[in-house]
Amino acid sequence: MERQADHSVDPLFLRRWSPRAMAGTPLAAGELLQLFEAARWAPSSGNGQPWRFVYALRGDPAFVSFLDLLVTGNRVWCERAGALVVILSRTVRDNGKPVRTHSFDTGAAWMSLALQGAVQGLVVHAMEGFDYARAAALVAAPAGLAVEAMVAIGHPGAVTDLPEHLRAREVPSGREPVASFAFAGRFPG
Numbered sequence: 001m002e003r004q005a006d007h008s009v010d011p012l013f014l015r016r017w018s019p020r021a022m023a024g025t026p027l028a029a030g031e032l033l034q035l036f037e038a039a040r041w042a043p044s045s046g047n048g049q050p051w052r053f054v055y056a057l058r059g060d061p062a063f064v065s066f067l068d069l070l071v072t073g074n075r076v077w078c079e080r081a082g083a084l085v086v087i088l089s090r091t092v093r094d095n096g097k098p099v100r101t102h103s104f105d106t107g108a109a110w111m112s113l114a115l116q117g118a119v120q121g122l123v124v125h126a127m128e129g130f131d132y133a134r135a136a137a138l139v140a141a142p143a144g145l146a147v148e149a150m151v152a153i154g155h156p157g158a159v160t161d162l163p164e165h166l167r168a169r170e171v172p173s174g175r176e177p178v179a180s181f182a183f184a185g186r187f188p189g
């Protein structure tokens with residue numbers, strides 16, 4: 001079903017979604033840099049830019065190790081990704097003070113990356129289904145960094161590239177109406 005907005009927005013917001021079917025082709029380093037460039041310009045509290053990305057391109061020895069972090073349900077379709085990325089955030093400033101908005105800011109950067117991926121016609125799919133502790137160890141995350149999510153990125157594939165049980169789910173999802181999450185002044189009693 002095609003996504004429909006109730007209130008006019010740029011079509012890019014409807015076009016971005018999280019497919020799983022990928023072509024299994026390597027992603028060019030330059031394609032990935034464009035996505036990180038988009039993330040770079042995200043807003044953050046005090047312009048602290050707490051986001052960090054550690055990536056493995058398909059064909060790098062690290063790609064297999066990144067793949068191995070994923071739960072089976074994600075690994076089966078991520079095997080055809082062009083790159084896998086671990087997203088982390090800095091939870092502590094240089095002066096030792098906590099960064100209260102580290103996840104919020106990094107979420108903004110992730111969304112910029114995802115939207116740029118949609119512009120480039122790429123599959124960009126976030127995941128929490130992986131081993132967070134092993135991911136931190138694998139990427140040698142320095143102290144004070146929190147693992148936030150992983151992302152699969154790739155050139156789009158055909159639905160038949162997916163295991164059979166995932167094919168019917170390969171459609172953009174809908175959303176609750178704005179009135180269910182945006183309230184004037186206070187939550188309704």
Ligand SMILES: Cc1cc2nc3c(=O)[nH]c(=O)nc-3n(C[C@H](O)[C@H](O)[C@H](O)COP(=O)(O)O)c2cc1C
Nearest residue numbers: 016017018019074125126127128129130149172173
């Ligand atoms: C932080 C985060 C974690 C997610 N984890 C997974 C995951 O482990 N596996 C998966 O298949 N999809 C995962 N997703 C994708 C969501 O299910 C998807 O974004 C949501 O259903 C909305 O669909 P859309 O992105 O196509 O609009 C995740 C998305 C986000 C933002």
